[in-house]
Amino acid sequence: MPINYPNYVVTPVFCKIKKLNKNISSRTELTAKLDNNYDKSILFILMNPSKANEVESDRTINKCASIAFHDLEHLHIGQFSIVNIYPFYESNSKELNTVINNVKAVSKTFYYREIFYNLKVVENKIRNSDFVMLGTGGIPKDIDNVKEYQFILNTFISYIECHQGKVFLGTSQKYHNKYIYKGKYSYHICPKGNPNTIERIKLHNIKNGKFINLPIEKEIILKNKARNGI
Template sequence: MRKKKLKPYPKHMTVICEKTRLSNRIKSRDCLTINLKNRKTKKITFIMMNPSKANRIGMDKAIDWLIQYIQELISVINSAEKITQLGTLHILNVFPLYVSESKKLQGEINLVKEIIGDEKYEKLEQRNRRVIKNMIKHDTDYLVLAWGDPPKKMKGSYHQSQITPILNSIRKTNVPIYIFATENPTLLTLKNQPRHISRNLHKIKGLYRCSISESNEILT
């Protein structure tokens, strides 16, 4: 089956995609940065589950939606705040592996560990966390958490082991933190995770300002 081509970015935008090839088929992505070239200076960072398809050449559905979303006036539903003047979009991920179907993520992680070894994979995770920490600390004006629940076949304990150090880094910064507010009855998922946009594109009402507790829980 022929792969579906990615949608190209608007020609005026500049895209930086930091990728690593782990095998003939498997790649990881540290960061995807899109500069809108609109003379606006504010930078917004989204932390999602894992890369799907977007790269330097083209964007997948979620990245396309985010680019359009941040160019509009963003409402924060629990305050009078309006987020404007956004010129740069950073996409970071809890898990750096490219996987289009989340239910296959754990299997890909297991495969990469077989290929490069547990120790090298752990270093890959550590590098990913350093990228997140540095991006939030040095190059982010607004931060949106959007990684969703653990995918199928992944233990909740392993999922949480990757999220906790990220939340710990976030808690130690002064960057304003948000989650997506949707038409769902609760702000967080039933597993107390921020909602992922891929399952809620038509339900999003705006952003919701939140905070991180001393025990690294998302407080709404």
């Protein structure tokens, strides 16, 4: 069943989508304006696209929209964008490796062109956003090319460190209130499609590729209004 964007998201949203064939598509960017008078922007960096396009949303996108509109209202966010480590559509993260291999099997040229183009898009969005939140999670167990995945993620983190210096990370009681997974990863913003897992977010510094807690920064408790897509 299709999931609608919340009524405070102006539709249709902007998407950069390319189709390799009827089964394989990539989305390197999704940007949506919020129905308010604010002009700041936030970028969410996630694992890979699920289902959302110009007119239909998904639970992860609505989670991001809720954070931008409700929880970060004090930051005057008027626009949010979504980018990903891998730009290829797949709702189940356990199947991401299969999708990657399928894309390569059909066209390695398309695969690497999209990977390198995605790097450019992400750096540009990081440079031009007012705030950034990282919600990629760790590396899926089924990923064959762990080195490639880690390289892309490390590159994104270096972009954030260079252009922003700070990044929002999320946590919950499920994660024992820790913001950093295995010492170097953020937690997934919507694990297994559950928008209510992440309960709090907080700004962290990035130095030499590592996340550093900022005691001066307060935790932001999320309202989790994405539960009902509102």
